[in-house]
Amino acid sequence: MAPGFEITGFADEIAPAMDEQIAGLQATGVSWVEVRGVDGVNVLDLTDSQAEKLRSRLDDTDIRVSSIGSPIGKVDVGDDLEDHFRRFGIALQRASQLGCDFVRIFSFYHKDQNPEDVRDVVLEQISRMARAAETAGIVLLHENEKGIYGDSPERCLDLLTHAKSDHFKAAFDPANFVQCGFRPGPAFDLLADHVAYFHIKDAVADTGRVVPAGHGDGDVEQILKWADERGISGFVSVEPHLKADDPEYGGTGAERFAIAVTELRKLLDRLAG
Template sequence: MTTTWTLTGFGDEVDPDPRLQAAVLLALGASHLEVRSAWGTNVADFDEETTARLRTILDEQGLAVSAVASPIGKVPAAAPAADELDRLRRVIRTTRALGARYIRIFSFYPADGQPPADIRDAVVERLALFAAEAEAAGVVLVHENEKGIFGDVPERIADIMSTVDSPALRVAWDNANFVQVGVRPFTDGYALLRPWLEYLQVKDAVAESGTVVPAGEGDGELAATIEALAADGYTGFASLEPHLAEGHEFGGFSGPAAYGQAARAFRRIAEGAGVRLV
C-alpha cells in the first residue's frame, strides 16, 4: 500500500528571499513551506506588514504554510515566563494570519552545569500555559527535541507530553537532533513518543561527529522511522530542514543546490517505504 505525506520545508534554508524559497520548494514538488524567517527577520519579530507581504507572495506562488518555526522556549529556563508568553501570543497571531495550524516550540535550557531535572517543574508549568493559549487560538504547538533543552531525549519529552496532556501540544520529531545527544532515534524513542508524534522534521546526522548529512547517510535510523510511520498510518507533514551548509542556535542554511540534494535523498527513502510525497 502507498500512503501520502505532505512535503514541506524550511524556506530560509534556501535563501532569505521568500520568492526564491518558494521557487525551490515548488521545483522539488512541495506544496507547503515552513516559515522560520524571511528577508533575514525571524518569524517571532514579524510585524503585520511583513506577515501580509509574505502571505501575498506565497499565495501568488500557490504555496501554503505548514508551520511557523518559532524560537519560543529556546531561551534559558531562568528567563521571565511572561516575556516568552507574550512572544508566543504574537507568534500565534502571525501563524493565524499565514493560515497555518502548527507552531514549533522548545522546552528551555538549563543553566550551565544545572541538571535538567532542576527545571522540570518550571518547564511543565510554562508549556501547560502555552498549550492553553494555543488551544484557545485553534493552533497546535509541536515540540522539537533540540539538543541541550530539557526535552532533548525521549524520556523527558514523554514526561512533558503526558504531564501537560493537551491536544494542543504534540511532538515534532527530529532524527538528527536525537543523534547529536547520543540517542538512537527509532530504537530508543519511536515506540515511546509515537502517541504524540504529529510533525516530522527531516534531517540526518553522524553519531561520531554530530555532522548533519542528507537523509539516509547518517545514524538517524530514518528509513526505519519512515517505514514505521507509514505502517502506523501517519499522513502528516514531512519538513525538510537540511542544515547542510551551516547550523547555529537559531537555525541553519543549505542553499538551493544542497537543499535539492537533501530533498532527493529523502524522496528516495520515502518512496522505498511506499510513501508518496505531495
C-alpha cells in the same frame, strides 16, 4: 512517494530572501513551507502588514504554510518568561495570519542547572502555552532540540504526558536525538503516540555530521515506515543543515536544499514500494 506524507521544509536554508526561497521550493516541487526567516527577519518579528503581504506572496505562488518555525522556548529558564509568553502570543497570531495549524516550539535551555532542577518551571510554561494554543485552535509541536529540557526521549515523554493536550504534540527530529547520544528508533517507539510531525535531517553518530535522510544513523526510513504502519501521517519537514563545504552534500543553499529533498523523496519512494 509513501502515502500520507507531505513534504515541506525550512526554505530559509535556501536563502534569506523570500523570493529565492519561493524559487527554490518551486524548483524542487515543494508546495509547502515551514516559515522561519523571511527576508532575513524572524517570522515573529514581522509587522502584521508584512505578515499579510507574505501570505499574499505565498498564495500567489500556490505555496502554503505547514507550520510556524518559531524560536519559542529556545531561551533559558532564567530569562523573563512573562515577556517570552507575550512573544509566544505573536507565534499563535502568525499561525492564524498565515493559515496554518502548527507552531514549532522548544522546552527551554537550563544554563548551569540539571534538567531535573528546572522540571517544574518548564512543565508550568509548557502547560500554559498548551492551554493558550487550545484556545487559539493551534497545535504546538515540540522539537527535541539539543540542550533543552526535552532533548532526551524520556523527558520529551514527560512533557507530552504532563501537558495532556491534543494541542501539544511532538515534532520528531531523528538527527537531534543522534547528536544527543540517543537511538532514534527506540525514541520513536517511546513517543509514537504523540508524534504529529517530522523534522527531516540525519546525522552520523560518531562525528555528529549532518547528512541527508537515509545517509546517517537516524533510522529515518525505518521510523517513517513504522509511522506509516501506525497510521501516523502528515508533514515531513526538510531542514537540511548541510554545510556549504561538505565534500558530498555541499553547495549553495538552493543546491543543499535540493539534495535534501531529493534524498527524502528517494526514501519515501522506497517506502511506497
